[in-house]
Amino acid sequence: MNTDVIITVENLVKRFNSHTAVDGVSFEINRGEIFGLLGPNGAGKSTIISILCCLLEPTLGSVVIDGSDIRKNANNIKKIIGVVPQEISLYHTLTARENLAFYGKIYGLSGRALKSRVEALLDMVGLTERADDLLEGYSGGMKRRINIAAALLHEPRILYLDEPTTGVDPQSRRRIYDTIQDLNRQGMTVLLTTHQMEDAEKLCHRIAIMDKGKLIALDTQKGLMELVGESDLIHVLAPEILPGPVESIKRMPGVQKVSLDDGNMTIQLLRGRESLVGIIDILTSSKTQVESIYIKEPDLETLFLHLTGTKLRG
Ligand SMILES: Nc1ncnc2c1ncn2[C@@H]1O[C@H](COP(=O)(O)OP(=O)(O)OP(=O)(O)O)[C@@H](O)[C@H]1O
Ligand SMILES: [Mg+2]
The missing domain is CATH 3.30.70.100 (Alpha-Beta Plaits)
Structure with a gap:
């Protein structure tokens, strides 16, 4: 096994009844890499994320994450991944601090460890000053920043971000980019999906381009640009x-x-x-x-x- 590779996806297929959402996709993600899945609506990006989170069973193919097979060792995988879903999953009638404390408790944190983790993450996403405001008063970009913090409570080694900048104002977008890059510099492997070129261009070491369930190109941005001549x-x-x-x-x-x-x-x-x-x-x-x-x-x-x-x- 190549220890530099942390995620191996081989011939992945996902069918929903007669519709093939993911159609024979293979790729590898290196440890410490920011890897982007870029493609238009319906390309199959979120379906791949759901499979890599062990939430959805693949129809065919294999996925191995840090040595664990998604079909056999889902529990090992869930401990080392953090997920920021495409839809915001926070409680609007709680404050940001309360939301993070709630998710922290789900991950088994409590007492001083919970408190210091929540404060560190609020600081990381730049929302300490707004931490006691109810989520319902937050902008889309601020909610997404709290959603990113929520995915990091259990200190995962791999972070999945499904469309991290959709519906996000420019200021939050910059903050999200900084957060992702800081995490990556500290060793986090990142898989993100997007249909925004800017995300892929600014953040990703390598980019896989998807269309209609298929992977149609995969390379560094420089390598991809050579394809257009x-x-x-x-x-x-x-x-x-x-x-x-x-x-x-x-x-x-x-x-x-x-x-x-x-x-x-x-x-x-x-x-x-x-x-x-x-x-x-x-x-x-x-x-x-x-x-x-x-x-x-x-x-x-x-x-x-x-x-x-x-x-x-x-
Ligand atoms: N649970 C499901 N049941 C049936 N079809 C589904 C289901 N989930 C996804 N699909 C279909 O699979 C295809 C891929 O969907 P997916 O959500 O993975 O696309 P996406 O690339 O994430 O798109 P978007 O950019 O809009 O988020 C779509 O045609 C979608 O309708
Ligand atoms: Mg999606």
Whole structure:
């Protein structure tokens, strides 16, 4: 067994009646890694999390977590994992401090150990000052931060976060990113799911891209970007662009594709920066009025489009 690997998922299949939600997925997560499952709604991300939490039995395939098989040693696994579910699971009529104390007691903590753990976690998610407010007065982002704290009470070694930033304001998002990175620096292995590119780009050491139950790509962000090649996109907003300059741009070296959509011209090309001056020259010499022009380097959204032909966000 490779001791650097903490989670091994092999040929995982989950069917709900005739619907296959997870369709032969295999991957490994290394100890100390932040691993992301990225995919659109219904891709099968939460189903995988539920299986890896031992809440849902797989139809086929195997999952081994820190040497324990989910079918045989679920109790060992439950002790070392913390789970932040997609739906907030907190009591709205209790304060944040009371919620954490409640969950701590479920994990068998009490007395001074419970109190100090709750205070440390409140501090970690930056909500000590609001700890005695009822949850019903919390924003979505604050609730999610408390939900993360609740998953950490029993000091797990592996943390699953299912869509940690959905419905979260920018300030809480940053705080959540910091919390995940701090935990990871202290040795926590993290598996998170998201349909937000930004989460995957900012946090994950490796990213698995899922679509319709299948894993369609898995690599570091750098490795994934190499799949789209070296193309950049240049966006030009010019409401009255004429066919002449469009044809000239199409003939420029490195230009792969030019599409026009209601005054928006998108040019896909190799080494966009080098061609930008030439494109501006063509537009000015043809007296095209340009409202804006910018280069977009390929990102995970471009890759998803490239691999599936559809957008990540619905
Ligand atoms: N308990 C269930 N019974 C029947 N079908 C289910 C069940 N749970 C999930 N599914 C189906 O399995 C597919 C995958 O769902 P899943 O919740 O894993 O997707 P997801 O990637 O987490 O999506 P989202 O981004 O919306 O959270 C969907 O088509 C969903 O309808
Ligand atoms: Mg989900």
